[in-house]
Amino acid sequence: MLQDGRGRRPWRAAPVVMGVVLALTACSGDRGAEQAAVPATTTSATTTTTAEPATTSTAATDAREAAVLASYRAFWDDMIAVGATTNWRSPRMDDHATGNALAQAQATYRLLHRRGLVARGTVKVRPEVLSIRGDKATVYDCNSTSNFLAYDARTGELRDRSSGRSDGMTVTLLRRNGTWKVADSTTEVGKCRRSPP
């Protein structure tokens, strides 16, 4: 499914938490159905970055890219941290998210919360900056949320299956009050332009 993330209307929003969401249930095309044995206490993101050095970049560009990538990773850290309770009203939700991505993330965690579910596990990201123009940046990430799974909040029972899959995600970040925030995304489910992390 190719999400059109360019639309500005909320109903066209391409959820950036889609990767999270998609990992929460098994989808057709899943390879295997291994149950991820992730300790309940593991709520930190594994950010495996293998970004290649950009030989033509200036130091200033490097710094800007580093800021964008740091915010992108922080976004996932936020999502994983909030997933432990799925409290969509957490002040952490909008620390590194805005726009459609924030709306979608809130709606997703609210749905999980209403169903008595929490999300635990790890997300592997490997982002690279595609462009930075003014207050808008575009990041491509071949990420894996297949070990970020839904559990029953009360019993701890796994209510999910790992997809074992990596998704290609083109993410738009906007700089708001000096902080880069994930605003929108286009997800290519199960497709990465690079080898999976």
Next chain:
Amino acid sequence: MQKIATVVTVVVGLLVAGIAPASANVRPVKGDTGAGISVSVTSVSGGSGGGSGGRPCTYQRANVPGDPSTELAVTPDMAPNPGTQEGAWYFYECQDPRAPLGVRSGAIFVPAGAPAVPPAVLAQEASRFLAAPAPGIQLNPPAGADHLVNLESWLWVDASTWGRRSATASVPNESASVVATPVSVTWIMGDGSRVVCRGPGTPYDPNRSPDSQHTDCSHTYRRSSASQPGERYTVSATSTWALTWTATGLVVASGTLPPLLRTSTTTLRVAEAQTVN
């Protein structure tokens, strides 16, 4: 804290304030844009097949005072036109078997006095769920029997694959219904002939005498199929479905969509009459 349940099942038109005619503003729909749009496949006439695959949604208004369960943090980046539009945010949950947990959830901004989604886009979304079937090919002589040169072959389609279908797509305050009406069947007979029938055709009744029956949808082969691959003609039937839509709610509008074409194929053998006893 008092909780106010405000789950709104979208019954469009309930909140209509000032119905005004509007011209359709058709915008191309790309990709999976249907998030937050409720779709029901509502009717089938003249057949047993049809309606399936709807996607009913429920909506709940966000940020209802005194109800923390409806809390939604809103940033200017979320609104279509930040700061310029009156309106309200709604959480939506749409049933979708392909989605995680069987539910596609999100938030949708419903501007005051205007539909959250243009009627023409709603209509296009509804049309994706229309269960317009391919024609069920029926022939006389029936399947498995040879047709004969210079003898009229009757053509018709199963009643279950004929008859109007409709689907309705809704968001708060607006709804668009698309009606698909089959209008014709184009038969490509395999011998270079093309037969257009303005209807499903007439079923041949083997219990009645041939002389007492008549059809306006037929073809008479002039050559046998002996020279064809497998000694059979490939016959295709394409039904054309006209699509019209009407929208009600804050905006009243109507229009048409490009017709749907549905095709089935089969093969048949045409024999020279004198070779048959």
